[in-house]
Amino acid sequence: MKKTNSYTFYPLGDSAIVIQFRDQISEAIHQQVRAVAAYLDEFSFEGFIEYTPAFTSVTIYYQPWVISYPEIHDLLEEMLIQLMDDPPIPPAAVIEIPVVYGGDRGPDLEFVAAHNQLSSSEVIAMHTAATYLVYMIGFAPGFPYLGGMNEKIAAPRKEQPRAKIAAGAVGIAGQQTGIYPIETPGGWQIIGQSPVSLFDLNRKVPALLKAGDRVRFVAISEIEFMKIRRENGN
Amino acid sequence: MGIKILKAGMLTTIQDPGRIGYRKDGVSVSGAMDQDALRSGNLLLGNKAGEAGLECTLTGPQVLFESDALIAVTGADLSAEIDGLPVPLWRPVAVAKGAVLSFGQAIRGCRTYLMVQGGFDLAPVLGSSSTYLRAGFGGFEGRALKKGDRIAFKSDVVHLPERMNWSLSPDFYAPVHEHTIRVMKGPEFELFQEKSIADLFTRQFIISKAADRMGYRLEGPVLQLKTAQEMLSSAVAFGTVQVTSKGSPIVLMADHQTTGGYPRILQVLSTDLGKLAQLRSGDAIQFELLTLKQAQALLIAREQEMNQLKQSLTFKYINHD
Numbered sequence: 001m002k003k004t005n006s007y008t009f010y011p012l013g014d015s016a017i018v019i020q021f022r023d024q025i026s027e028a029i030h031q032q033v034r035a036v037a038a039y040l041d042e043f044s045f046e047g048f049i050e051y052t053p054a055f056t057s058v059t060i061y062y063q064p065w066v067i068s069y070p071e072i073h074d075l076l077e078e079m080l081i082q083l084m085d086d087p088p089i090p091p092a093a094v095i096e097i098p099v100v101y102g103g104d105r106g107p108d109l110e111f112v113a114a115h116n117q118l119s120s121s122e123v124i125a126m127h128t129a130a131t132y133l134v135y136m137i138g139f140a141p142g143f144p145y146l147g148g149m150n151e152k153i154a155a156p157r158k159e160q161p162r163a164k165i166a167a168g169a170v171g172i173a174g175q176q177t178g179i180y181p182i183e184t185p186g187g188w189q190i191i192g193q194s195p196v197s198l199f200d201l202n203r204k205v206p207a208l209l210k211a212g213d214r215v216r217f218v219a220i221s222e223i224e225f226m227k228i229r230r231e232n233g234n
Numbered sequence: 235m236g237i238k239i240l241k242a243g244m245l246t247t248i249q250d251p252g253r254i255g256y257r258k259d260g261v262s263v264s265g266a267m268d269q270d271a272l273r274s275g276n277l278l279l280g281n282k283a284g285e286a287g288l289e290c291t292l293t294g295p296q297v298l299f300e301s302d303a304l305i306a307v308t309g310a311d312l313s314a315e316i317d318g319l320p321v322p323l324w325r326p327v328a329v330a331k332g333a334v335l336s337f338g339q340a341i342r343g344c345r346t347y348l349m350v351q352g353g354f355d356l357a358p359v360l361g362s363s364s365t366y367l368r369a370g371f372g373g374f375e376g377r378a379l380k381k382g383d384r385i386a387f388k389s390d391v392v393h394l395p396e397r398m399n400w401s402l403s404p405d406f407y408a409p410v411h412e413h414t415i416r417v418m419k420g421p422e423f424e425l426f427q428e429k430s431i432a433d434l435f436t437r438q439f440i441i442s443k444a445a446d447r448m449g450y451r452l453e454g455p456v457l458q459l460k461t462a463q464e465m466l467s468s469a470v471a472f473g474t475v476q477v478t479s480k481g482s483p484i485v486l487m488a489d490h491q492t493t494g495g496y497p498r499i500l501q502v503l504s505t506d507l508g509k510l511a512q513l514r515s516g517d518a519i520q521f522e523l524l525t526l527k528q529a530q531a532l533l534i535a536r537e538q539e540m541n542q543l544k545q546s547l548t549f550k551y552i553n554h555d
Contacts, residue, residue: 010421011418011501011526012420012421012469012470012471012474012498012501013418013420013471013473013474013501013502013503013504013529014418014501014503014504014526014529014530014532014533015471015504015533016469016471018421018468018469023466025466037258049254050254050255050256050257050258051257051258052257052258052469052492052493053258054466054467054468054469054493055466055467055468056466056468057468057469059468059469059471061257061471064530064533064534065533065534065537065538068530069526069527069530136467136493137258137259137260137492138260138467138491138492138493139260139467139491139492139493140260140368140369140491141256141259141260141261141369142259142260143260145467181260182368182369182370199259199260199369201359201360201371206259206360207256207259207260207261210258210259211258
């Protein structure tokens with residue numbers, strides 16, 4: 001955090017305060033968000049409830065009968081000044097997500113290929129070549145907002161959203177790629193499906209991904225898909 | 235032993251103060267829509283803070299008691315009856331094994347809470363017994379209650395208070411038919427046109443049919459940004475009023491998603507969320523603007539009232555410690 005004026009504070013109602021960094025998606029700003037998150041994971045304070053990191057902000061929920069807005073504002077400002085010198089950012093985990101591309105599991109792979117004048121295997125090659133950054137988790141338990149997709153495989157949302165998209169479906173919407181954590185309606189172009197669950201209450205840490213992690217997609221066969229499913233007990 | 239559900243009612247779910255600590259993983263807080271009603275219910279019974287109860291919506295369930303219990307019914311007046319006799323709200327009520335609690339006409343409010351002394355015996359998920367309907371976990375099997383469900387009590391011992399001739403003062407609880415909802419400016423308030431801001435506080439909004447535990451869509455004047463712009467997703471909260479790209483406001487309620495991408499024009503005061511939870515589709519809302527300082531002062535006063543109530547009620551159950 002080089003600039004002292006690169007963030008502002010504002011209230012989100014009477015029980016939350018937002019640290020807002022410059023309002024554009026970038027890895028540099030993301031690292032500032034991560035530094036704040038890492039700090040709050042280590043050092044709690046009286047009246048602190050929890051925090052939510054987003055693309056360019058961190059929202060902190062608190063108990064105003066324990067700590068007032070001016071008090072929490074000053075406390076967080078002090079924290080940010082400390083963090084500016086030497087942001088202690090934990091190393092990013094790289095998580096591989098196996099995906100079966102195309103066929104029944106990725107009914108829109110051919111559309112995405114045709115839309116970009118590519119072959120299906122070129123789309124798969126580009127989708128698996130990149131390392132994606134998990135900017136934030138939101139929308140549903142464990143759902144990652146990923147950055148870093150190759151623009152050559154971008155595709156518009158479907159005009160008619162599907163009524164049902166399976167959990168684990170891997171899709172493209174505009175410049176974004178993502179994985180559906182739960183069965184839900186949706187308008188993304190579905191290019192594949194992962195047998196790995198993004199959110200599983202049977203795991204010690206239910207959410208597979210957290211803000212700051214790096215993700216790589218790995219192409220697998222249908223047999224491997226079924227094998228992983230069996231091993232995971234679903 | 236515990237209760238058995240004979241009829242489910244419109245939407246009956248198990249809720250507690252909510253699931254805290256997992257918003258960063260995209261997990262909604264959930265919890266009782268009317269936290270004041272839930273909290274008062276626990277205080278009335280001498281329960282530990284945070285015990286879960288049944289949140290019943292408009293058409294309440296029919297509940298068979300398979301063992302003796304001390305209960306409290308708080309929140310909306312849905313004409314609660316036990317074996318045909320009216321059940322007073324906001325006070326402890328003794329119930330004998332075999333009794334049937336049922337609900338009739340919704341007289342005032344929308345959501346009523348059935349609490350039992352000692353609490354229901356549930357397996358918390360991620361630290362909470364609240365039902366998270368969209369993700370299908372928490373509460374009772376992650377779903378709304380249905381006919382035949384059996385929920386056990388944590389304790390079979392009923393501790394009666396020394397005397398039963400008291401109840402909460404009706405003044406303690408905000409009037410459920412009060413339609414003024416106090417708000418603060420939301421983070422994107424200033425991005426809206428002057429005309430829209432004027433409409434916001436001079437015109438009424440009607441709660442539409444699209445109103446559930448996730449949020450209430452409001453009908454009223456169209457709210458417009460000065461210049462159209464794409465927002466980056468960021469955190470929201472219970473009571474955040476977002477404005478969709480079509481210009482209609484949505485108030486986020488207990489099961490809201492953790493993040494949103496619409497401009498946040500207002501934020502409902504924490505003290506007024508219970509009131510909002512008791513309004514129904516078709517009800518009108520009048521927004522009233524307060525400052526952050528006023529909002530926090532009101533919330534601190536509410537917290538003090540709750541603590542005073544706790545002190546005085548602890549005294550009623552003092553012989554059991």
